[in-house]
Amino acid sequence: MKVKRLFNGLIALALFMIAGCNIQGGTSTVSIDSIDAEEVLTLDSDADIFQYDGVIYKTNIDWVEELSLTKDVQIGEIKTKNNANTNFKDGMSNKLPVGTKIFSTKERGDILIVESEGKVNKYLAIVEG
Numbered sequence: 001m002k003v004k005r006l007f008n009g010l011i012a013l014a015l016f017m018i019a020g021c022n023i024q025g026g027t028s029t030v031s032i033d034s035i036d037a038e039e040v041l042t043l044d045s046d047a048d049i050f051q052y053d054g055v056i057y058k059t060n061i062d063w064v065e066e067l068s069l070t071k072d073v074q075i076g077e078i079k080t081k082n083n084a085n086t087n088f089k090d091g092m093s094n095k096l097p098v099g100t101k102i103f104s105t106k107e108r109g110d111i112l113i114v115e116s117e118g119k120v121n122k123y124l125a126i127v128e129g
Contacts, residue, residue: 035126037094038086050093050114050123052076052102057112057123064124070106071113071120077101 040056048059078100079091100116110125
């Protein structure tokens, strides 16, 4: 008798949990969208930006400059310079010279390190979400 009552209780608990999940609507998804070069340059016409993997990266952000980051592997380079308009493609920059090397960082996925003309700069991915 006790086994039957325990079994019925477990069935009732399982049904309650399944119904609860359906009432809540399952899982929710958070998406992060990229901002394009036009939006960034509209907000800051003097911004130093480039595009990598569909994302715009910007430098001269105070809190990013204060971070201690380790350069990892080279993931790309600047292929073209575009200071005439805001129609950017991957590998394109408005200020960095062609051939500038782009590196990932060991500590963060949203910050890239760039070496250009003997200087090292940190660029933050500019996203909205």
